[in-house]
Amino acid sequence: MNDGPAKASPTLEDVAREAGVSRATVSRVINGVRNVDPGIQDVVRRAVEATGYVPNRAARSLVTRRAGAVALVVSGAGEDEAAGEGPQAPFRGQVLADPFFGRITTGVVGFLRARGMHPVLMLADSTDARKQVVDYLRQGHADGALLVSTHARDPLPELLVGAGLPCVLFARPARPLPISYVDVAHRDGGALAADHLVARGCQRVASVTGPLDVLASRERLAGFQDAMARHGHPYVPAVEGNFTLESGERAMAGLLAEQPDLDGLFVANDLMAQGALHVLREQGRRVPEQVAVVGFDDSSAAVSSRPALTTVRQPIEEMAAEMTRLLLDRVDQPDRRLTSVIFEPTLVVRQSA
Amino acid sequence: MNDGPAKASPTLEDVAREAGVSRATVSRVINGVRNVDPGIQDVVRRAVEATGYVPNRAARSLVTRRAGAVALVVSGAGEDEAAGEGPQAPFRGQVLADPFFGRITTGVVGFLRARGMHPVLMLADSTDARKQVVDYLRQGHADGALLVSTHARDPLPELLVGAGLPCVLFARPARPLPISYVDVAHRDGGALAADHLVARGCQRVASVTGPLDVLASRERLAGFQDAMARHGHPYVPAVEGNFTLESGERAMAGLLAEQPDLDGLFVANDLMAQGALHVLREQGRRVPEQVAVVGFDDSSAAVSSRPALTTVRQPIEEMAAEMTRLLLDRVDQPDRRLTSVIFEPTLVVRQSA
DNA sequence: ATGAAAGCGCTAACAA
DNA sequence: TTGTTAGCGCTTTCAT
Numbered sequence: 001m002n003d004g005p006a007k008a009s010p011t012l013e014d015v016a017r018e019a020g021v022s023r024a025t026v027s028r029v030i031n032g033v034r035n036v037d038p039g040i041q042d043v044v045r046r047a048v049e050a051t052g053y054v055p056n057r058a059a060r061s062l063v064t065r066r067a068g069a070v071a072l073v074v075s076g077a078g079e080d081e082a083a084g085e086g087p088q089a090p091f092r093g094q095v096l097a098d099p100f101f102g103r104i105t106t107g108v109v110g111f112l113r114a115r116g117m118h119p120v121l122m123l124a125d126s127t128d129a130r131k132q133v134v135d136y137l138r139q140g141h142a143d144g145a146l147l148v149s150t151h152a153r154d155p156l157p158e159l160l161v162g163a164g165l166p167c168v169l170f171a172r173p174a175r176p177l178p179i180s181y182v183d184v185a186h187r188d189g190g191a192l193a194a195d196h197l198v199a200r201g202c203q204r205v206a207s208v209t210g211p212l213d214v215l216a217s218r219e220r221l222a223g224f225q226d227a228m229a230r231h232g233h234p235y236v237p238a239v240e241g242n243f244t245l246e247s248g249e250r251a252m253a254g255l256l257a258e259q260p261d262l263d264g265l266f267v268a269n270d271l272m273a274q275g276a277l278h279v280l281r282e283q284g285r286r287v288p289e290q291v292a293v294v295g296f297d298d299s300s301a302a303v304s305s306r307p308a309l310t311t312v313r314q315p316i317e318e319m320a321a322e323m324t325r326l327l328l329d330r331v332d333q334p335d336r337r338l339t340s341v342i343f344e345p346t347l348v349v350r351q352s353a
Numbered sequence: 354m355n356d357g358p359a360k361a362s363p364t365l366e367d368v369a370r371e372a373g374v375s376r377a378t379v380s381r382v383i384n385g386v387r388n389v390d391p392g393i394q395d396v397v398r399r400a401v402e403a404t405g406y407v408p409n410r411a412a413r414s415l416v417t418r419r420a421g422a423v424a425l426v427v428s429g430a431g432e433d434e435a436a437g438e439g440p441q442a443p444f445r446g447q448v449l450a451d452p453f454f455g456r457i458t459t460g461v462v463g464f465l466r467a468r469g470m471h472p473v474l475m476l477a478d479s480t481d482a483r484k485q486v487v488d489y490l491r492q493g494h495a496d497g498a499l500l501v502s503t504h505a506r507d508p509l510p511e512l513l514v515g516a517g518l519p520c521v522l523f524a525r526p527a528r529p530l531p532i533s534y535v536d537v538a539h540r541d542g543g544a545l546a547a548d549h550l551v552a553r554g555c556q557r558v559a560s561v562t563g564p565l566d567v568l569a570s571r572e573r574l575a576g577f578q579d580a581m582a583r584h585g586h587p588y589v590p591a592v593e594g595n596f597t598l599e600s601g602e603r604a605m606a607g608l609l610a611e612q613p614d615l616d617g618l619f620v621a622n623d624l625m626a627q628g629a630l631h632v633l634r635e636q637g638r639r640v641p642e643q644v645a646v647v648g649f650d651d652s653s654a655a656v657s658s659r660p661a662l663t664t665v666r667q668p669i670e671e672m673a674a675e676m677t678r679l680l681l682d683r684v685d686q687p688d689r690r691l692t693s694v695i696f697e698p699t700l701v702v703r704q705s706a
Numbered sequence: 707a708t709g710a711a712a713g714c715g716c717t718a719a720c721a722a
Numbered sequence: 723t724t725g726t727t728a729g730c731g732c733t734t735t736c737a738t
Binding site (some may be wrong): 009054055056058061062067069071072095096097098099101102105106109113116118119120121122123129132135136138139140141245271274278281300301303304306 | 482488
């Protein structure tokens, strides 16, 4: 009750004095170590309450050699992108504004907070930034990294593995690497789209793909094509896009010129699908009556499009949570063997197909 | 070069030995303290290189009493929202997937990374979570908080101020509070929209507002109305929305029923404006020829709409960077006086008006 | 079951 | 300008 000169926050020592026990005992109570007399536990807890004690993280980390934190790293463009970047260049990409990334964050935060932990957000979009990430971890700011690469040839996973730092990827690495990851069964997603279009009675389907140097894009297409083949459609016209709205518009226009009697379409992400919808409307095609469209991602674009998009949903939050669980396991047991966890996508049916 | 038994990472002591100086000298070089012989500086730097030394953050924090980190807190619904939330309930809101929040994050990260810092992401959407935030800071995980409230009556700012923790808000607090913040001149934004619509020759304008219990919504509307009044239009019909796409559709339908000869519209955010566009198209109104539409935010919805939205842009990244600067200043000089920084919005002209 | 004591790696007086 | 030294607050053997 003596607030006196309002001094620095109380330490273990203060609590120990208040409780009439030793620092060690207080420490044991706080960390839930057994072998402490229940009566004493109560006294200590009361003393903690009375003093308003909170453990000092730095002191604890110093001895446990654990930060009790993980980094969430968004690894951008492979090499330093803009050659003429200013000395600061703070606002280049808008990666973080991508709802895809938002869902990952939601999953990660949701999992961590239950353990009293929170992610440190890092951007790694240049050689320097990647070095910063490695150093940051080596300094012990975080015990490991959750890695989300936006581009294929990202060197960061290799750097991290090389430095012996615990790390889990969101999505299978482009090149084989001794590293754990979570991913979605992209092929199954493509198949889901094909099955749905065929079930609707579509006869002349086509696809707008993502960039084909991205593994996920190839897999979505392959899954779609394979399933179509199984339904008796040996050939599916496909145009490559780059996941942007504009590329979706371009691809749709091209496809329509090539194959005007098109009646079904699988687009490798919702944003391009939204672009496709624009072009179909401009050209007077009714969706879904004349052309059925299936997207991928179940992003906000799917909900805000008119008609709203039928789309393949990845359970991103769940994947992110699992990724976090894998990392925490790894931090606790560094020599545990590597794991990959693959999630199944689902079809969300709305108006467009 | 001796990797030997691959032991723990090198300490200051190791570097000192390698360089043939004392720990203190190495520390001085590393922290850029002057009064160190340039020759010795070189030797030390070489030793750092040779040993692969990186400073241990825990040890440093323990003595400096600085975490060298800040928290970025997204403070959700006022009270515990869902009464029946499970013990974990990880995926409730999708706040983090909001591109608005993404832009804030981009600004914060951009500013911090130049200083070798990174934000710790926290969600505070329940009484428990808010307590967690305060404790987290008190434990010294972070030196202060950047606070983004999604709801008006958020009690967290007061908690933080009460605990004497450094803190800066994004947006003016609902109730007066001794706290620094950044904000945008919402009234000026509304005026920008009015001026543009009038300049286009619109005669019968209306507005779809945000929730009127939110200060920013009221200000945007007031700015719009005032400017219209200055242009000789004493009365502007307005319908209240809640910032969602659907509410925009509803509001537009209502407005159109009430005032079918409408030729200009100011919508308090882009998502609702996108909804308004849908309804206008359904009812066969050409935008912008028959009805000109101005949105607010310059979000991704503005770019993906057809026609693309003319909209009022807030310089969110810059605001977030400034917010971060204010916090860091505050952490360094705790008794510095409070500040508010207000940014001017700009009009981004696209196709809709 | 509890206490005493030895550091974890670093910075910051204070001496020299 | 450099070195010596005393902790920062905590966990963790090792005794008891």
